[in-house]
Amino acid sequence: QCGGEHGPWGASKAGDGDSYTVLLTLNNLDPATETIEHDSPVVVLRKEHAIDTGGAGTFRGGAANLKDTLWLTAGQHYLSPFRTKKPSGVGANGGKAGPNGAMWLFPPTTDAPVKGLVDTTDSAYEHSEPVAGVLNPSTHALDPENGEYNYFARRQVWATAPKTILRCLTNGGGGWGDPFARDPERVLADVRNEYVSIDAAAAQYGVVVVGDPRNDPEGLRIDAAGTDALRGKAQ
Structure with missing residues (x-):
């Protein structure tokens, strides 16, 4: 409920890709924020499309989804993000692939209440704990060209302190056609x-x-x- 369960669709010759797809044929659920917060000691801080994550093309791929959740108590998490080593949203007919996603934990830095949102710029990841994705070893930001792959299952259980923030970024959808023809x-x-x-x-x-x-x-x-x-x- 608090990970990247649903994500974008690739573009086609018919148009841009959808940015949030729930496949009923796979018996997927998409709980409302209120239900998530009722069932678990968590606050959903952010659930949005991420900028510059749809594969470029004559028709653009769907944007990746970014979700931040604040865990109010200590917890043990079994995290399993999908396909963060190589792009899964491949481009077609000259379109570009959608970028890979990743997953991070932001441990609390003080005992003070959490205020505001964690930024989405590269500098915000410096004090994060990488869970999954191809990330810069120093900044922990996405770095598909020179980053190191972080395998989520290198740790069977991810234990977190109260007020830890979990960030999940899905992969982006692939584009269709020459981007300069858009x-x-x-x-x-x-x-x-x-x-x-x-x-x-x-x-x-x-x-x-x-x-x-x-x-x-x-x-x-x-x-x-x-x-x-x-x-x-x-x-």
């Missing part, structure tokens, strides 16, 4: 909805988006000349 207006909408960052819009799709997606999402616009220049270089 309609720039779709990329703009992805930036507005925080599926894609401004930097990734330029690097992965060749679309230059100008503005502030957090404070003025409706004010975002496409720099047509900059976009033409980026896409022209790729041809």
